[in-house]
Amino acid sequence: MNISHDATPKMNIVAIKVANRSTSAAKVQQLLTQYGCYIKTRIGFHHTAEDHCAEDGLIILQMVGGCEVTDELIAKLNVLEQVQAKYVAFP
Numbered sequence: 001m002n003i004s005h006d007a008t009p010k011m012n013i014v015a016i017k018v019a020n021r022s023t024s025a026a027k028v029q030q031l032l033t034q035y036g037c038y039i040k041t042r043i044g045f046h047h048t049a050e051d052h053c054a055e056d057g058l059i060i061l062q063m064v065g066g067c068e069v070t071d072e073l074i075a076k077l078n079v080l081e082q083v084q085a086k087y088v089a090f091p
Contacts, residue, residue: 012063012070012087019056019082021046027080028059035073038065 018024032039039061046057063070070087077085 011089012067013089014061014063014070014074015086015088016059016061016077017056017084018059019084021055021057024080024082028077028083031073031076031080032059032061035069038063038069038073040064 016028018028032042041060041062043060044057045059047054063073074085074087077083
């Protein structure tokens, strides 16, 4: 989904689902580092307990830098196996 370029939303939020963190996390981290100057806030969630750590996780990003940068990051994330990124709009 491309972000509307007609109006800049008040918040650019990206949700990233990582289905297999042990094999996908390094590639996701590499991209997030590459776009680090455009990531204002990053929050990660995964289920964990003393005897178990879930393989899937969710990362929420608050982006700055415009729609083109956000579109580009989402496209690169969606190329990775077991990774799904989506734009969430809050006008």
